[in-house]
Ligand SMILES: NCCC[C@H](NC(=O)CCC(=O)O)C(=O)O
């Protein structure tokens with residue numbers, strides 16, 4: 076595995092899930108595997124889970140993680156080729172990434188979308204500049220269009236909670252939010268759930284269709300109540316419009332999941348990547364109750380990252 080940026084194939088996903096579960100049962104079993112290797116965790120945006128879980132994963136393998144919050148502590152980066160840098164940007168990505176590539180054996184990058192330049196975001200332009208110029212393996216800590224470590228943790232969590240012999244119905248539902256939010260978590264969840272062979276239904280208001288490249292193989296159902304019928308796992312997430320790029324079209328609070336949404340899905344479990352806007356996306360009663368898998372997902376972020384790091388340094 077050269078880089079870890081997206082779902083590749085079912086067999087690799089299954090291998091990573093199995094490895095992650097082994098690490099969960101004995102986190103320090105390969106404590107010497109990464110000795111002498113450094114991973115640079117480069118954040119262009121805020122984080123709680125990804126920042127902590129990736130460092131813990133590296134430490135569990137004996138690696139040295141170093142975190143740089145480039146948005147706050149680094150020089151302002153220029154991304155455009157041939158730019159005359161006489162304004163706010165101080166350092167070109169090709170210089171910065173090349174330096175980081177000499178300092179680290181592996182780079183892990185978080186680079187959210189602009190939500191204003193659809194083409195650049197869709198090409199994952201900023202993230203790919205790091206791959207292009209660093210020359211070392213790169214792990215995505217959430218790019219403009221994908222969040223694969225989150226999705227791997229989500230697949231692990233589903234596997235741990237599946238009822239043996241029953242093919243689960245998995246539903247990804249849009250939820251309200253106060254801000255324009257990226258598509259990465261929803262795209263990746265769809266990509267991994269479909270790739271892993273789950274029966275996926277996606278529900279959202281009209282005008283919120285995700286990029287079809289991520290949702291091919293799922294059912295799209297604009298009626299949330301219909302979509303939720305007989306669900307086993309309900310993944311809750313807001314995203315901004317994709318067609319009318321980055322815009323908010325719907326503020327209908329009835330899309331917020333509450334206990335009353337589960338009258339036709341009595342045993343459904345609820346998932347969210349966190350951070351969650353309580354009582355905007357999801358009600359307190361759900362998040363505090365026995366349906367919620369959100370803490371388990373967050374815990375599994377450690378073992379997802381550990382399985383990926385372990386494979387990358389092999
Ligand atoms: N890494 C997990 C989610 C990150 C991001 N959420 C946010 O930006 C939430 C911001 C807020 O609630 O103000 C997203 O959904 O892609």
Ligand SMILES: NC(=O)OP(=O)(O)O
Nearest residue numbers: 122123124125348349
């Ligand atoms: N789920 C997730 O990626 O959380 P952070 O943004 O806090 O890292």
